[in-house]
Amino acid sequence: MKDVTLYIISCIVFTAFLFSCTKDTNSTGGSSIKPTPYELVIPQLFAQYITPPIIPENNPLTVQGIALGRKLFFDPILSGNGTQACASCHNPQSSFSDTSAFSMGIDGITGGRNAMPIFNMAWNLGEFFFWDGRANNVEAQALGPVINPIEMHNTWQSAVATLQNHSSYPDLFNAAFGTNMIDSTLVVKAIAQFERTLISSNSRFDKYLMGQISLTPQELDGFNAFMAENRGDCFHCHGNAANPLWTDNLFHNNGLDATFTDLGLGGITGNAADNGKCKTPSLRNLAYTAPYMHDGRFATLDEVINHYSEGLQYSPTIDPLLKYIGQGGVQLTVSDKAALKAFLLSLSDDSFVNNPDFQQP
Amino acid sequence: MKTKNLFILIVLFGAIIFSSCSKKEGCTDPSAENYDPNAEKDNGTCVYKTPTPPTATSGSVTFTFAHHFAGTTVTSADFNAFNYVNANNDTLSISKLKYLISDIRFYKSNGDSLVIEGYHFVDLTTSSTLTYAPTFDLPFDTYTGISFNFGLDSVDNVTNAYPDLNILNWNWLDTIGGGYHFMQMEGYYKYQGNDSAYTYHMGTAHNMMTMTNEQNYFKADLGAITITNNISIQIKMDISEWYKNPTNWDLNQYHSDLMMNYTAQKLMNTIGKDVFSLGVVVQ
Numbered sequence: 001m002k003d004v005t006l007y008i009i010s011c012i013v014f015t016a017f018l019f020s021c022t023k024d025t026n027s028t029g030g031s032s033i034k035p036t037p038y039e040l041v042i043p044q045l046f047a048q049y050i051t052p053p054i055i056p057e058n059n060p061l062t063v064q065g066i067a068l069g070r071k072l073f074f075d076p077i078l079s080g081n082g083t084q085a086c087a088s089c090h091n092p093q094s095s096f097s098d099t100s101a102f103s104m105g106i107d108g109i110t111g112g113r114n115a116m117p118i119f120n121m122a123w124n125l126g127e128f129f130f131w132d133g134r135a136n137n138v139e140a141q142a143l144g145p146v147i148n149p150i151e152m153h154n155t156w157q158s159a160v161a162t163l164q165n166h167s168s169y170p171d172l173f174n175a176a177f178g179t180n181m182i183d184s185t186l187v188v189k190a191i192a193q194f195e196r197t198l199i200s201s202n203s204r205f206d207k208y209l210m211g212q213i214s215l216t217p218q219e220l221d222g223f224n225a226f227m228a229e230n231r232g233d234c235f236h237c238h239g240n241a242a243n244p245l246w247t248d249n250l251f252h253n254n255g256l257d258a259t260f261t262d263l264g265l266g267g268i269t270g271n272a273a274d275n276g277k278c279k280t281p282s283l284r285n286l287a288y289t290a291p292y293m294h295d296g297r298f299a300t301l302d303e304v305i306n307h308y309s310e311g312l313q314y315s316p317t318i319d320p321l322l323k324y325i326g327q328g329g330v331q332l333t334v335s336d337k338a339a340l341k342a343f344l345l346s347l348s349d350d351s352f353v354n355n356p357d358f359q360q361p
Numbered sequence: 362m363k364t365k366n367l368f369i370l371i372v373l374f375g376a377i378i379f380s381s382c383s384k385k386e387g388c389t390d391p392s393a394e395n396y397d398p399n400a401e402k403d404n405g406t407c408v409y410k411t412p413t414p415p416t417a418t419s420g421s422v423t424f425t426f427a428h429h430f431a432g433t434t435v436t437s438a439d440f441n442a443f444n445y446v447n448a449n450n451d452t453l454s455i456s457k458l459k460y461l462i463s464d465i466r467f468y469k470s471n472g473d474s475l476v477i478e479g480y481h482f483v484d485l486t487t488s489s490t491l492t493y494a495p496t497f498d499l500p501f502d503t504y505t506g507i508s509f510n511f512g513l514d515s516v517d518n519v520t521n522a523y524p525d526l527n528i529l530n531w532n533w534l535d536t537i538g539g540g541y542h543f544m545q546m547e548g549y550y551k552y553q554g555n556d557s558a559y560t561y562h563m564g565t566a567h568n569m570m571t572m573t574n575e576q577n578y579f580k581a582d583l584g585a586i587t588i589t590n591n592i593s594i595q596i597k598m599d600i601s602e603w604y605k606n607p608t609n610w611d612l613n614q615y616h617s618d619l620m621m622n623y624t625a626q627k628l629m630n631t632i633g634k635d636v637f638s639l640g641v642v643v644q
Contacts (some may be wrong), residue, residue, distance in 0.1 A: 229621050
């Protein structure tokens with residue numbers, strides 16, 4: 001009897017030992033914490049009209065990852081001297097852009113392009129980021145500014161070391177990624193997760209499309225001018241009521257200059273046919289993103305509309321969709337211009353810039 | 362006690378051996394070649410016919426898209442150069458060529474046809490769009506013709522219905538008939554020494570006089586083909602044919618704002634039908 005009991009006990013112990021061996025394979029962080037998956041809420045018009053968001057398989061959204069990304073986004077810890085965060089030039093109140101033509105880095109030096117606003121990043125179909133498309137996903141975009149000498153002017157080695165020695169970041173990385181060994185890849189993964197949650201979908205025009213409000217006659221007339229081939233003809237690049245992104249996320253030379261000081265896409269591809277082309281910005285949230293264009297040359301929407309109406313400059317790569325270039329543009333009437341502006345402003349989304357989930361934690 | 366136990370054990374073993382011996386062994390599977398109807402216990406000796414693999418009677422079909430201007434190959438690397446002269450003697454460049462084809466159909470000699478439902482979007486600047494590999498099992502046969510729709514037919518050309526086209530801003534305006542663009546071909550042509558833009562956009566034809574809309578897709582024919590294996594079929598577009606046959610296209614007359622130009626839209630349909638031909642076939 002005694003032997004049998006001993007046998008059974010040893011079996012149980014051995015089985016328990018086996019289970020304990022197969023269960024926990026974590027070795028780096030010494031933790032088996034699993035981050036909580038986060039399901040992106042797809043806005044009604046997005047679900048109805050366009051393709052699903054692009055979430056990379058190697059960086060799924062998690063509650064802890066998004067929270068960490070948000071903290072990093074607003075924390076000046078990533079900059080060389082601890083004075084500048086992503087949010088310094090990408091302020092939620094400015095639709096994650098800023099109010100300068102060129103933003104100033106930590107050494108007081110200004111950059112050469114206007115800070116782009118950040119929203120609806122997960123629907124950038126071709127995944128070309130920056131005005132010149134040089135980053136091919138959100139993660140790669142976030143790698144740049146930290147080490148750019150005229151922006152945050154840091155090294156990744158130093159930024160990672162600062163985070164690693166911080167009192168709370170190692171634990172937050174552990175919660176988000178199951179390891180407290182921080183590296184630049186995990187930093188940009190967390191920031192990208194937060195950025196993919198920045199969805200703007202609740203402008204007055206969205207509410208109009210969803211049948212919740214009516215627009216003014218002037219706003220509706222502006223939309224018609226936008227959509228008419230012989231008035232604004234804005235839709236070929238900026239889209240229509242069935243594309244809530246209000247951009248094609250492609251590159252065009254929109255006739256700003258006869259000769260280029262900034263080659264845009266051409267500077268990246270090396271193809272002269274791409275010279276002077278910049279990414280089409282979304283028309284959402286224009287109320288918060290002045291000044292406009294890749295170099296912030298236009299302070300007001302009126303100047304932007306005037307440019308397309310009578311200010312076009314010919315150059316060999318100018319987009320053929322820009323018409324009557326010889327006369328400077330489509331020659332909009334005063335009332336068409338006012339209507340267009342009213343419509344454009346109906347695409348601004350105050351619930352986005354004020355969303356409590358998007359503010360400094 | 363001990364002897365008694367041993368006795369019981371021997372009896373038990375004997376019973377087991379006896380019962381196993383009493384059943385006739387053999388192959389008990391009726392589907393086997395050596396099935397023994399008298400066998401009561403299967404002994405693992407069943408032999409089965411080796412199935413002969415069936416000869417394939419159908420296979421996959423892949424389409425590739427190639428473009429030329431009267432024999433001169435055109436790829437996105439040739440964009441923006443004034444390399445081409447059309448039938449109207451206008452020198453032109455191409456900066457964009459995107460188009461939509463749908464419902465590729467294979468015709469049998471008995472009059473029946475097989476259709477690959479769905480559309481494919483071609484953009485010369487995106488190389489992945491130059492191949493279309495639909496999920497379709499195509500029977501090997503001699504087909505008297507292959508055709509496809511350039512654009513979308515009246516059943517498929519539904520306003521705002523396709524998310525992958527909406528996100529490309531490919532929609533055709535509601536006010537002029539709705540649906541989608543069939544083609545956006547853009548560039549510049551030389552006009553009195555200057556570069557002048559053209560935007561050759563095709564879609565639904567809207568007649569402003571009658572306020573009616575006319576479907577504007579056409580059926581392109583590629584000719585007969587015999588298919589004996591998995592096949593790759595090249596579809597060639599001769600861009601120069603968008604400017605001639607049966608009448609010449611005059612860019613000075615038709616260059617911009619063509620979406621709402623009924624006459625231009627109908628002319629595209631008339632002269633577009635011979636744009637496509639069958640290219641290299643590999644099987």
